Amino acid sequence: MQLDHDIEEEIAAARDHIRRAVLAAFCGVLRTTRFQPMTVLSFAAMAVGSIYREIADTHCDGQGCPCGWEPCGAADIDALLTALATTAQLRPEIDLRLVKAAGKA
């Protein structure tokens, strides 16, 4: 179905966009500091957690956003942890040319 295909493409494009932004930030921090990769990755995970908190808070006050999303605290955090764990265990097809273009890794 075309609609499903369009949504799948939109999801893939959004994921790729965010991944490239985080990878560029990771490589930039790694290149300009003495932090180890795992430390910098922890900063990225902390950024996601703090962004979740900030966005969830704006949806809890009843006046922040009209989209209708209702944060579910523990369930949302479980979903984020699952996303992190499952993708960390996957071995994506890494294009080292992109990593080198974004900085050292």
Ligand SMILES: [Zn+2]
């Ligand atoms: Zn919203």
